Amino acid sequence: MMNFTTNEFEAIWAIVESTLVPMWTLGRGRKSLVSPKDAFFMALVVLKYCEPWDKHATDFGMKAPTFEKMVHRVFAAVEPVLTGHYIKHVSMGSQAEKGRMFRNYPYALYCTDVKFQPSFRPTGRFDEAKHNYSGKHKLYGLKIEVSVAYPGLAVDLSNHESGSVSDWASLGSRPLARSDAACPGFDGVSCPGTRKVDKL
Incomplete structure (x- = not known):
């Protein structure tokens, strides 16, 4: 069972x-x-x-x-x-010792992305239900932020947010969860051996 x-x-x-x-x-x-x-x-x-x-x-x-x-x-x-x-916390030292580094970005401890989980439309008035509607996916659902260390080990998971919240807002809403990351920025500003990514 x-x-x-x-x-x-x-x-x-x-x-x-x-x-x-x-x-x-x-x-x-x-x-x-x-x-x-x-x-x-x-x-x-x-x-x-x-x-x-x-x-x-x-x-x-x-x-x-x-x-x-x-x-x-x-x-x-x-x-x-x-x-x-x-649940064991992953450190940069242990990842380097085991050879579990990202090939394209070896200074990153983990990568983070937002996952969309479809769900049924919530009951109630439309203005209450529309907060769970994702215009990007054209579905009702919830979003969670997941951080993954190299061979696919999930190291951090956020609380769910409404589907209408943008991915960038989701990523920016939890700065303290990423404060212990190897590199403070995703654009390579303070990581040695990387180039700065141009903003569009």
């Missing part, structure tokens, strides 16, 4: 168990009938299948609001632990 073998699931569970079990049993009042391990399994199933909450809740024999609240609670507890364990 979640695309993990039993051994893979047990390995991930061993990482989050020490955080999730105390949080699950802490506090006064009525305790959840679902064990922490089962709740973690359900959360992974939600990540795997993009279905409405009521469909997932029906699959597990629960009411949709209760199921949604439980899964959000699991995500809140597990996200910092899994992020710290699995």
